[in-house]
Amino acid sequence: MKTTNAAVLAAGIFSQYAAGHSIFQQAGSGSTDFDTKCTRLPPNNNPVTSVSSGDIVCNVGGASASASGICEVNAGDQFDVEMHAQLNDRSCSNEAIGGNHYGPIMVYMSKVDDASSANGSGDWFKVDEFGYDASTKTWGTDYLNANCGKRAFKIPSKIPAGDYLVRAEAIALHTAGQTGGAQFYMSCYQVRINGGSDGQLPAGVKFPGAYSASDPGILIDIYSADLSTYQIPGPAVIDSSYF
Template sequence: MKLTLATAVLAAAVAEAHYTFPSVDSSADWQYVRTTTNYQSNGPVTDVTSDQIRCYERDPGTGAPETYAVTAGKVLNYNAKASVSHPGPMAFYIAKVPEGETAATWDGSGQVWSKIYQEMPQFGASMTWSSDGAKSIPVTIPSCLSDGEYLLRVEHIALHSAGSAGGAQFYLSCAQLSVSGGSGTWSPKSKVAFPGAYSATDPGILINIYYPVPTSYTPPGPAVESC
């Protein structure tokens, strides 16, 4: 009985230290965000070669119930539940839904993702990240997007155990957006696929952030695109 109780307490503590990204702005959980595999366990993706690294979908092909209408150039808040509780960088990627598909049906496969935000650390006695402890992370939807439906992918890489390959923890999800009001001049220089964008040995994924404390950081994936 004691062993069972101790195991349950440990499992609860581990789950509480992890997190999901289930909503945008003031919406309900999983209303506009595709339900992730970790919606109950809160556990991370650790295999960057897995299809789960794309949107971490519990039921691929199902989609979220609704698609969120947003104006290009506006700030959207992507919410963490309960909070971002590990050190590491936030990033956002966006991909336009192709003709003949909808944000609710498209799987987001192929070289279609462009990075629109990348968090960098502050350096000193330790590496620190402004997202640490955050419950909501703002991102600006590019003002030059063309009208249409998109997938917005949020990603937080927890680096507390990233000193060995496979130790980095990825917390992510994809929101379904309907964007309007943009200039339509969006022309990204680089598009990547998930999986495919990352390697387990990329310097921003395989890194000991504690000793010696790094004095620089190279995030994985492409450069941030702008209008």
């Protein structure tokens, strides 16, 4: 795997990692590996625990941070977000997120004027999610661990061209039986979409605001709850007509 200069410089920031914690770091599209080029990397792999904090947008400092570049893709392309516990350790033999950190994964997008400077205060619409598959007892985080930390989704083909922030998130629910126990791991990616359409953007939500600490998919004891009805936090994925 290639390593960018930005990733090397950032490695020192991530030298002290908490066991079992993780963060979305890399991105790719098709045969293109963007590495961390367009990722607003947080200062460490610790979770955000308050749904009302500004950190829930793009992680600690992420709303005002800027990545080294912007990842350019075409509308309708596949886009991969990638989670690992340690910066630059993309080994598939290591869990993407360990320590029984079970929970859903979600991807949001927000149209912005300039991805390199946007603070994420606009509307966010959900483009992908994986909660819990009761038939296989598989969480979204299990999916990441089985796929070398990667989650692929399709960039909607019928949204306007331009700059966007992509927000990838995993919520660990192993201690979510009490208020404030859920752990939120997210990163924002700076993306420019070419092509697209002149149609309207999907309706969106705000961060903070999209989640409540008492939401049934956030305040939950996953060891005793009836998970066949697990409710993924946030809005539904946008209508299929956008894809």
